[in-house]
Amino acid sequence: MARKSTGTKEKLLDAFESLLDEHGTAGATLDAVAAKAGVSKGGLLYHFRSKAELVNGCLDRLRGLVDEDIELMKAAEAGPHIYYLETSAEIGTPLDRSLVATTRLAHEYAEAKDALRDTRRAWLEVLNAHLGDIQLAQTIQLIGDGMYLEENVGSSSDEALASVKNVLTRLGL
Amino acid sequence: MARKSTGTKEKLLDAFESLLDEHGTAGATLDAVAAKAGVSKGGLLYHFRSKAELVNGCLDRLRGLVDEDIELMKAAEAGPHIYYLETSAEIGTPLDRSLVATTRLAHEYAEAKDALRDTRRAWLEVLNAHLGDIQLAQTIQLIGDGMYLEENVGSSSDEALASVKNVLTRLGL
């Protein structure tokens, strides 16, 4: 089976994520997702047989992106903690988009909440393995969470990242 | 006019907040809110003429609670930063409930997003005024945000708070 340049399934997930981000779960209806992906509703339901399956597709994508991110984090030159904080402030990356979408879903779908919890735990493990200090690891994760939340509320994260890095140097990091 | 022990309007707002918290915006329908408040739908719509007005009532309540909190924060014995971190980890207080509800609404209502942004700015101002260090103030706010988010995802916050306090002492605070 020859892969298309961009599969329809991926396009549908992109549309779902972007609608979730822009208008929350209320805006992410099957009609809207299909329209945004340039597909008919029938086409959408051909690939995802129900809304629950669409949500599941979203969570699968997140899990894949997180696995990739964990590897990059472990291999980061400046250390996992710096990588973690820098990427927490980033917006618009596939992982960020996927994470934002899943956060929206988490309010209504327990599976999304679980996926988010698993993701946080995986990141904390890498942080702790590198720093050898669970309390510091937790605090850094909280800062990363904060930057992520700030991004959602709509404040500037570049400035915040600089502040955090400054405070981190005072801690000898 | 003699005040009732608990006004119907307040009961409706309580019900709205709790439904928002438990099931997200999708679960906070007019019918559900009315039922939870022990009022008919018509009764709800007598007090709040539309869902938008109900949302507005929620935001007004938040603003009032934040004003009170700002005063308590300024007067806190251990300092505004400690007060801020401790209350960020608290769940179930009227302010926390109001904040959680507004966060849910923020995905779909721009006014809720604005209210949240204003609230964050007010807290940061108090933090900065006390610490005299905007970068540290921003970092502490991020940690508070992180604890708030963690609470939403469902991790334990007591442990996190202890970690943060430990790290703060290393910073000489």
Next chain:
DNA sequence: TCAACTGTACCGACCAGACGGTATAGTAGT
């Protein structure tokens, strides 16, 4: 003092539209 009226607080039946989902007939490329 009594009828007429006002305002507040609420009920519950109803409606138009949107939603998730089903069904089916047909099309284009491989």
Next chain:
DNA sequence: ACTACTATACCGTCTGGTCGGTACAGTTGA
């Protein structure tokens, strides 16, 4: 023949919102 769709038409349910009506406390003027 099979995959990957499009297009249209539905269905039952739920949603926000309207509307007419009820109950009742308080006010007003003759």
